Amino acid sequence: MDSEINSNTALQEVLNALEVDRKKIAETYKTSYILFGLAALIIAVSIFIGLGGFAVILGIIPLIVGIVMYFKINDEAIKYQVDYKTKVLASAFKNFDGNLTFAPQSGVPEYEFISSELFTTRPDRYNTEDLVSGIADKTSFWFAEVNAEYKTETQTKNGTRTEWHTIFEGIIFVADFNKNFEVSTVVRPKSFGANLGAWFSKNVFSFGNTEVVQLENTEFDNKFVTYSRNQIEARYILTPAMMERILDLNSKSEETISISFIHSKMYIAFPLSHNYFEAPIHSSLLVPDLLTSDISIVKFMHDIVNELDLNTRIWGKE
Incomplete structure (x- = not known):
């Protein structure tokens, strides 16, 4: 990736300009943190040795200055982040594959997250961003970062305590499977039901006559549980070759993935920290490996189409 940055004069100029902004923002944040610490120290010492209210007021002054500096530079930091995504990442992704588009303010809609049937809990708080979309040969695909949470409320003697729990944090990948499925088929990690943290269900969706599908790949069945309303269609989708490809894809992921085949789409959830x-x-910003991590994850998602052989059109949409 360093050669791409060094050989792209326009991109290098953008990075040089953004580096000036970054240094200003970083220094201002650093100064703000120092002022916060100084204020806390003055106030604590004043109270401890009994210097009175005047000394405490002296401690409040750097606190106020720090707050003003922090919020003033925060607007510039937001602009800096947007410029980085629209001017640097979008350009780098386009250089990687001219068919790719990057929309930082967009993502996977909440209704699609729910309709994927990958999760058993409806989110009470849902955030998504950084939508990447493209076409690999014949197959359209898109993916975005998602953070979905649900809340629990507990009555205490002091009122109601609200706690937030993660349903999913990571990337949701969606691809056109070129087949209008009659029913949904969902492949979840074997440990899905046992994990009472992120996967706990306060609002289990109804899947009708969903049954567990026993497949002829022991390794696959040991890693995943497959649910479907149509055993025949599930086996038609999860061919021996497809199961091997899913296992191989899963081996390259940080954590066990989940997959669903619904309508004419395939959804894959990649939990990421x-x-x-x-x-x-x-x-x-002026380091050789600046874009390595981001380009690597885009390449990984892009290659899923080939990894799962989605361009082999064994079906046509009905």
Whole structure:
């Protein structure tokens, strides 16, 4: 990736300009943090040795200055992040594959997240961003970062305590499967039902006459549980070759993936702990491996079409 940056004069100029902004933002944040710490120290010492209200007021002054600086530079930091995504990442993705488009403010809609049937809990709070879409040969695909949570409320003597729990955090990948499925087929991790944290269900969806599908791949059945309303169609989708490809794809993922085949689409959920596509603030933009991580995840998602052989059109849409 360093050769691409070095050989792209326009991109290098954009990075040089953004680096100036980044340094200003980083220094202002650093100064704000120092002022917050100084204010806390003055106030704590004043209270501890009993210097009185005047000394406490002296401590409030750097606190106020720090707050003003922090929120003033925060607007510039937001603009910096947007410029990085629209001017740097969008250009890099287009250089990687001219068919790719990058829409930082868009994502996978909540209704599609729900209708994928990958999760058993409806989100109470849903955020999505950084939509990447493209076409690999005959297959359209798109993916975005998603953070979905549900809340629980507990009555205490002091009132109601609200806690938020993660349903899913990572990337949702969607691809055209070139087949209008009669029913849905869902492949979830074997540990799905046992994980009472992120996967706990407060609002289980109804899947009608859904049954567990026993497949002829022991390794696949040991890793996943497959549900469908139509055993025949599920086996037609999950051919021996497809199961091997899913296992291979899963081996390259950070955590066990989930997959569903619904309507004419295939959905894949990749749980991830890392937030991609964000501009660094406290480290330089002018480093050779700046885009390596982001380009790698885009390439990984792009290659799913070939990994799962989605361009082999064994069906036509009915």
